[in-house]
Amino acid sequence: MRAYVVRRGLQVIPVTFGVTLLVFAMMLLIPGDPARAILGSYATPENVATLERQLALDRPPHIQYVTWLGNVVTGDFGRSYSLNRPVLDEILERFSATLLLAGTALLITVVLGLTAGIIAAVKQHRWQDRAFTVGALVGLSIPSFWLAMIFIVVFALGLGWFPTSGMRPAFGPSGPLTVLHHLVLPATALALVAAGVIARLTRSSMLEVLRQDYVRTATSKGITRQSVIMRHAFRNAVVNVVPVIGVQVGFLLGGAVYVETVFGWPGIGRMLVTAIGTRDILLVQGGVLLVAITYVLINLAADLVQAALDPRIRLG
Amino acid sequence: MQSNDTSTGRWRRRRTTLVATAVVAALILTACAGDGQAGSDDPVVVGQVAEPASLDPHVVTAVNDFRININLYDGLVQYAADSLEVEPALAVDWTISDDGTLYTFELREGVEFHDGTPFDAEVVKFNFDRMLDEDHPYHDTGPFPLAQQFYGNLAEVRVVDEQTVEFELSSPFAPFLSNLAYPTGLLISPAAVEAHGEDVGRNPVGTGPYVFSEWQSNEFVTLERNPDYWDGAPEVPGVVFRPITESQTRVNELMSGGADMIVEVPPDDVAALRDDPEFMVGEQAGPHVWFLILNLAEAPFDDVRMRKAVNMAIDKESIVNDVLQGTATVANGPIAEAFGAAYNPDLEPYPYDPDAARELIEEAGYGDGVEGTFYVTEGGSGMLDPVAMGEAMQADLRDVGIDARISTFEWNSFLNEVNAGIEGKADMAQMAWMTADPDTLPFLTLRSGAWPDEGGFNSGYYANERVDELLEAAQIEVDEDARIAMYHEMQEIVVEDAPWVFVASWKQSVAMSPRVDGFELHPSFLLRLHDLRWAD
Numbered sequence: 031m032r033a034y035v036v037r038r039g040l041q042v043i044p045v046t047f048g049v050t051l052l053v054f055a056m057m058l059l060i061p062g063d064p065a066r067a068i069l070g071s072y073a074t075p076e077n078v079a080t081l082e083r084q085l086a087l088d089r090p091p092h093i094q095y096v097t098w099l100g101n102v103v104t105g106d107f108g109r110s111y112s113l114n115r116p117v118l119d120e121i122l123e124r125f126s127a128t129l130l131l132a133g134t135a136l137l138i139t140v141v142l143g144l145t146a147g148i149i150a151a152v153k154q155h156r157w158q159d160r161a162f163t164v165g166a167l168v169g170l171s172i173p174s175f176w177l178a179m180i181f182i183v184v185f186a187l188g189l190g191w192f193p194t195s196g197m198r199p200a201f202g203p204s205g206p207l208t209v210l211h212h213l214v215l216p217a218t219a220l221a222l223v224a225a226g227v228i229a230r231l232t233r234s235s236m237l238e239v240l241r242q243d244y245v246r247t248a249t250s251k252g253i254t255r256q257s258v259i260m261r262h263a264f265r266n267a268v269v270n271v272v273p274v275i276g277v278q279v280g281f282l283l284g285g286a287v288y289v290e291t292v293f294g295w296p297g298i299g300r301m302l303v304t305a306i307g308t309r310d311i312l313l314v315q316g317g318v319l320l321v322a323i324t325y326v327l328i329n330l331a332a333d334l335v336q337a338a339l340d341p342r343i344r345l346g
Numbered sequence: 347m348q349s350n351d352t353s354t355g356r357w358r359r360r361r362t363t364l365v366a367t368a369v370v371a372a373l374i375l376t377a378c379a380g381d382g383q384a385g386s387d388d389p390v391v392v393g394q395v396a397e398p399a400s401l402d403p404h405v406v407t408a409v410n411d412f413r414i415n416i417n418l419y420d421g422l423v424q425y426a427a428d429s430l431e432v433e434p435a436l437a438v439d440w441t442i443s444d445d446g447t448l449y450t451f452e453l454r455e456g457v458e459f460h461d462g463t464p465f466d467a468e469v470v471k472f473n474f475d476r477m478l479d480e481d482h483p484y485h486d487t488g489p490f491p492l493a494q495q496f497y498g499n500l501a502e503v504r505v506v507d508e509q510t511v512e513f514e515l516s517s518p519f520a521p522f523l524s525n526l527a528y529p530t531g532l533l534i535s536p537a538a539v540e541a542h543g544e545d546v547g548r549n550p551v552g553t554g555p556y557v558f559s560e561w562q563s564n565e566f567v568t569l570e571r572n573p574d575y576w577d578g579a580p581e582v583p584g585v586v587f588r589p590i591t592e593s594q595t596r597v598n599e600l601m602s603g604g605a606d607m608i609v610e611v612p613p614d615d616v617a618a619l620r621d622d623p624e625f626m627v628g629e630q631a632g633p634h635v636w637f638l639i640l641n642l643a644e645a646p647f648d649d650v651r652m653r654k655a656v657n658m659a660i661d662k663e664s665i666v667n668d669v670l671q672g673t674a675t676v677a678n679g680p681i682a683e684a685f686g687a688a689y690n691p692d693l694e695p696y697p698y699d700p701d702a703a704r705e706l707i708e709e710a711g712y713g714d715g716v717e718g719t720f721y722v723t724e725g726g727s728g729m730l731d732p733v734a735m736g737e738a739m740q741a742d743l744r745d746v747g748i749d750a751r752i753s754t755f756e757w758n759s760f761l762n763e764v765n766a767g768i769e770g771k772a773d774m775a776q777m778a779w780m781t782a783d784p785d786t787l788p789f790l791t792l793r794s795g796a797w798p799d800e801g802g803f804n805s806g807y808y809a810n811e812r813v814d815e816l817l818e819a820a821q822i823e824v825d826e827d828a829r830i831a832m833y834h835e836m837q838e839i840v841v842e843d844a845p846w847v848f849v850a851s852w853k854q855s856v857a858m859s860p861r862v863d864g865f866e867l868h869p870s871f872l873l874r875l876h877d878l879r880w881a882d
Contacts, residue, residue: 069491123563182598198565201389294590
């Protein structure tokens with residue numbers, strides 16, 4: 031197991047390095063530059079040249095990249111020129127908002143997806159199965175940004191149960207409860223698609239396991255149905271689901287871009303969209319790096335959990 | 347079978363517990379939602395379009411940030427209440443030398459910054475030296491992107507005495523005074539710059555009607571009323587600016603009470619909100635011109651008859667009223683009406699007259715039809731709804747026998763393509779400018795000295811000697827009336843030469859709760875909230 035952990039852990043390094051190189055290259059390739067974006071109507075050649083010199087953008091790209099990489103290794107992510115503050119301050123603040131959103135969504139995804147999948151499998155061909163299967167398919171087919179807009183129209187504007195956007199009230203007292211209140215709609219909108227995926231996978235995986243001989247043996251030994259399902263069948267079925275949950279984390283982080291935009295959630299997804307628009311390379315680099323590392327680590331964790339659950343993987 | 351029934355029973359019980367928990371949670375959440383009604387002790391919440399880049403007036407370049415800064419700071423001069431003409435602010439009076447190179451300002455007495463720093467001539471010198479003098483100890487707290495553009499020919503700022511300051515220009519530059527009224531000329535407390543360095547943009551200290559209180563990144567910027575404001579303390583306790591990027595989300599926030607006022611309302615919603623008694627809509631045309639650049643270097647637009655023909659073939663009224671739903675007005679030439687005196691009100695916009703256009707096209711020898719390339723952008727600063735506008739124009743042009751093939755670009759690539767000049771690439775290109783002074787747009791886009799290879803933005807290669815003369819003379823003319831006469835003549839010539847299709851001027855819009863009172867939109871597109879109050 032230790033060798034497996036070390037081997038998988040080391041793979042994280044080239045992956046994140048590759049991501050930074052790719053993002054840097056893409057930011058160079060897309061047309062337009064930060065100086066012009068900042069200057070707008072006043073982007074005369076003289077103004078652009080002066081500003082590029084002040085922002086150190088007049089140096090060759092490879093020097094810019096190597097300098098950036100060297101600084102990042104020492105913990106210096108540079109200063110954002112569209113926000114005039116250290117990149118690290120900004121991305122940590124924004125990332126914690128995204129983690130709160132995506133983490134809550136992940137919780138909803140897992141609880142809802144596993145529960146629905148198990149019930150559908152146990153009640154195969156009965157109305158519960160049909161209801162959850164249709165529900166999962168609908169959840170899977172609806173884009174999260176559209177669902178987000180429908181949620182706002184129904185639950186915020188129509189019923190007035192939840193605020194329309196933001197993470198907390200613009201003034202007055204605020205605490206964990208008010209944040210939770212703002213979190214319900216975006217987290218649910220974000221979670222439903224992923225929950226559909228998990229539910230379908232859990233169902234098919236459970237059905238497969240429930241047909242196995244050892245399940246029949248366990249049942250015939252007189253073990254309660256619930257115990258058979260949860261301890262014998264589910265434990266084996268979930269091995270297939272865990273790595274997909276890891277992949278869904280990537281989906282949730284990606285989907286957060288849309289949901290954050292619609293709900294005005296101060297997360298890193300919305301920050302990246304804006305930063306790409308203003309060609310703020312340092313901010314994009316820092317943000318993507320953080321998201322990539324998180325994604326890689328969570329997938330690593332999912333693989334390790336799977337390995338812990340299934341001896342065939344860690345030995346193979 | 348029996349075990350199955352038992353588990354169903356358990357499930358049922360568990361489900362009941364789940365539902366009960368959900369109901370309780372919903373009740374708690376609804377309870378903390380409050381009643382959504384703002385009281386007179388509450389600040390006014392403004393839905394903005396973006397997170398501010400900074401609140402350092404010398405660093406920022408976007409209207410979004412100006413809208414906050416104008417309430418935190420004052421400049422030496424400011425725009426008058428309803429025009430872009432200049433009136434006193436922190437300077438009570440000024441004189442300009444006959445040669446137009448020496449400006450002497452007499453400063454307001456007894457004004458203090460929010461941190462207690464007294465406002466005097468040294469403060470003024472510090473502010474401009476910080477922006478322009480590379481050896482100034484705080485020049486590295488920038489960059490200051492617009493400083494060269496607006497104050498580049500400021501040679502020296504001299505402190506004469508505590509209440510008098512002199513600005514010496516290296517050459518006369520008539521737009522200088524109105525550039526001082528631009529939000530880049532707002533004055534910041536030197537003590538704050540010394541204390542916070544490059545982070546002063548997050549700890550802003552001005553002399554304005556509101557005092558900075560809190561900036562929660564991407565959530566809100568909170569300002570409180572300045573009880574000691576020299577021009578009278580505001581009535582509302584404070585203002586909160588929320589960055590709400592999505593225009594539909596902004597409208598939702600207004601409707602749900604999460605914002606009391608929103609800016610840049612989408613055209614569809616302006617129309618709907620205008621008719622809704624629950625809300626008020628304010629609109630004001632700004633210093634903005636939306637136009638089509640025509641390629642004068644090549645056929646067919648090297649012929650003035652063809653240029654006039656497209657000006658008459660395009661139904662501008664329909665674009666403004668149908669495509670833009672009344673969120674813009676028809677432009678008559680290269681200077682927007684918002685500029686007041688500099689705008690020539692005697693010029694009639696080209697009428698929509700497809701028959702006359704067809705005649706001109708016939709005369710020019712293109713009666714059998716002509717093809718051309720039309721550069722359209724997907725969207726960009728001040729471009730309104732460029733794709734829909736482009737398609738409407740394409741249809742109008744097809745009507746008179748011009749087949750305009752649209753090429754669409756993302757905004758940044760569009761600027762790269764168009765600013766480099768459109769010869770050999772396109773016959774028409776969309777463009778829009780919003781400026782601080784009537785001088786800027788024509789000077790940078792209509793002079794022959796502003797062709798792309800000369801570093802300007804005359805991307806369609808227009809050249810007229812008299813226009814060059816007038817624009818160069820106007821820029822150094824200190825006598826305001828003489829300067830205005832030059833602009834009027836320039837507009838007449840340019841409209842006659844028709845190097846562009848003059849299309850529209852954008853109207854800024856705000857939508858407000860009727861509980862907000864005392865707010866007027868300003869042609870500068872800034873958002874002055876000094877006189878804001880809660881309606882009774």
